[in-house]
Amino acid sequence: MNKKVAVYRLEHFNAAHRLHNPEWDEAKNQDIFGKCNNPNFHGHNYNLEVRVAGEIDDKTGYVFDMKILSDIIKEHILDEFDHKNLNLDVPEFKNLNPTAENIITVIHSKLSKAINNSQLDLRVRLYETERNYVEYPA
16 A cells, blocks of 8 residues: 655745846836845745655655755755855856745755655745745646
8 A cells, every 4th residue: 555645844044135137227126126126135034844745665664764854955955045145155046036936946956856766756835934935846
């Protein structure tokens, strides 16, 4: 009997960013992004939820070892994003606007590569505020 289960890990990081499209003038950037276009950046206290779903392993009883998942998130996300300026310190955002939508797809890509198991279903949710969050894949 196959038993598909989802396991979750919650993490937190703080980061600054500026939403800005260099192809637009300052007026259009201000109109589209408002206070998120502050030239001196602004920050968020992000909450990250990582969901891994799959079959329970008969030998371990795990879908995925949560300690390993925690270590992967720390190495590939927290160490790279926490207390950083996303625009300046994270290479993926050198030419990519660090919107919540773009941040979550970068996070998913990094975690997917690190977990490297096609039998598992990875889904991530990023809370930018208590009321605003994104999920990938949708």
